[in-house]
Amino acid sequence: MKISVIITLKKDVLDPQGKVIHQTLDGMGFDDVNEVRQGKYFEIDTKETDNDKAKAKVEEMCKKLLANLVIENYKIIDLK
Amino acid sequence: MKSSVITFPGSNCDRDMDVALKKFGFKNKMVWHADVELPKSDLVVLPGGFSYGDYLRCGSMASKSKIMQSVINFANSGGMVMGICNGFQILVETGLVPGVLLRNKYLEFICKNVFVKINDKKNKYFKNVDNEVLEFHIAHNEGNYFCTNDQLKEIEDNNQIAIKYCDENGKIEDQFNPNGSIKNIAGIFNKEKNVLGMMPHPERMIDTSLSGEDGSLFFKNLINNLK
Numbered sequence: 004m005k006i007s008v009i010i011t012l013k014k015d016v017l018d019p020q021g022k023v024i025h026q027t028l029d030g031m032g033f034d035d036v037n038e039v040r041q042g043k044y045f046e047i048d049t050k051e052t053d054n055d056k057a058k059a060k061v062e063e064m065c066k067k068l069l070a071n072l073v074i075e076n077y078k079i080i081d082l083k
Numbered sequence: 084m085k086s087s088v089i090t091f092p093g094s095n096c097d098r099d100m101d102v103a104l105k106k107f108g109f110k111n112k113m114v115w116h117a118d119v120e121l122p123k124s125d126l127v128v129l130p131g132g133f134s135y136g137d138y139l140r141c142g143s144m145a146s147k148s149k150i151m152q153s154v155i156n157f158a159n160s161g162g163m164v165m166g167i168c169n170g171f172q173i174l175v176e177t178g179l180v181p182g183v184l185l186r187n188k189y190l191e192f193i194c195k196n197v198f199v200k201i202n203d204k205k206n207k208y209f210k211n212v213d214n215e216v217l218e219f220h221i222a223h224n225e226g227n228y229f230c231t232n233d234q235l236k237e238i239e240d241n242n243q244i245a246i247k248y249c250d251e252n253g254k255i256e257d258q259f260n261p262n263g264s265i266k267n268i269a270g271i272f273n274k275e276k277n278v279l280g281m282m283p284h285p286e287r288m289i290d291t292s293l294s295g296e297d298g299s300l301f302f303k304n305l306i307n308n309l310k
Contacts, residue, residue, distance in 0.1 A: 019190050068147065071140055073183045073231060
C-alpha cells in the first residue's frame with residue numbers, strides 16, 4: 004500500500020527559502036503571487052494492507068521522525 | 084575526569100573535540116553511533132558536523148541512532164551532555180533541549196568568529212568563568228534558534244538561555260545576531276542545566292597561534308567544575 008505525506012511549515016515559522024522563491028517568481032514576471040511556502044513530500048510504500056492500520060503507522064512515523072511538530076504540520080493525503 | 088565524544092556518520096568536529104578535551108585533562112573516548120553502551124563518563128559530547136548529510140532535518144537521523152538512547156538515559160539521570168553545532172541540532176531533535184534550529188535567516192552558510200555573552204552562570208558549564216563575554220567560532224547553515232512563545236516563556240522563566248550573540252562589549256542587539264535566532268540565543272540548557280546545546284565551537288578556540296583562547300578558558304573551567 005502506498006501512502007503520501009505532505010509536511011508544511013506552521014504559519015508563524017519564517018520560511019526564507021519560500022521567500023526567495025517568491026522573489027524569484029516575481030522577477031520572472033509571475034507578479035500575482037501572494038506568498039510561497041516550501042514543504043516536503045514523502046511517498047511511503049508499506050507492507051501493511053489494512054487502510055486504518057497503515058494510516059495509523061504513518062501518523063506515528065510523522066510524529067516520531069518525518070515532521071518536527073514544533074515547526075511543522077503533517078498531512079496524510081493519499082492511500083492507495 | 085572521563086569524557087566521551089560520539090561520532091556519527093558525517094561528524095567532522097569529533098577529533099577537534101577529542102584534542103580539546105585531552106588538552107585540558109579529560110580522559111576521552113571516541114564512541115561510535117552504532118554502539119549501544121556508553122562508557123563511564125563525566126561528560127558526553129555530541130560534536131559538530133553534518134551527521135547523515137543533514138538529510139530530512141539537521142540532526143534528525145542521528146537523534147534516532149542506537150547510542151542516543153543511552154545518551155538520553157544518561158542525560159535524564161543528571162549526566163552532563165553537551166552538543167556543539169550539529170550536536171545542538173541533534174539535542175533539539177531528541178527533545179532534551181526545547182526548540183528547533185532553522186535555516187539561517189539570510190540563507191547563507193556563516194563561518195566567522197562571534198562574541199557571546201554568558202547569560203547564566205548557575206550551572207557547571209559556566210560557573211566561575213571570569214569573563215562575561217567569550218569569543219567563539221561559528222560555522223553553520225542551520226543555527227537560527229526558534230521556539231514557540233510558550234516555550235520561550237518557560238526558557239526565560241527557568242533561566243535556560245546559556246549564551247547570547249553580542250558585540251565584544253557584551254551588547255546584545257539585532258545587528259550582532261548572525262543567523263536570526265530568537266532573542267540572539269546561541270545556546271540553551273535543559274531545565275536542570277546538565278544538558279547544554281550551543282552553535283559556537285569552543286574547541287576551535289584553544290590555541291592562540293591558530294585562533295584564540297576563549298575556548299581554553301571554557302574547557303579549563305569546565306573540568307574544574309566537574310571535579
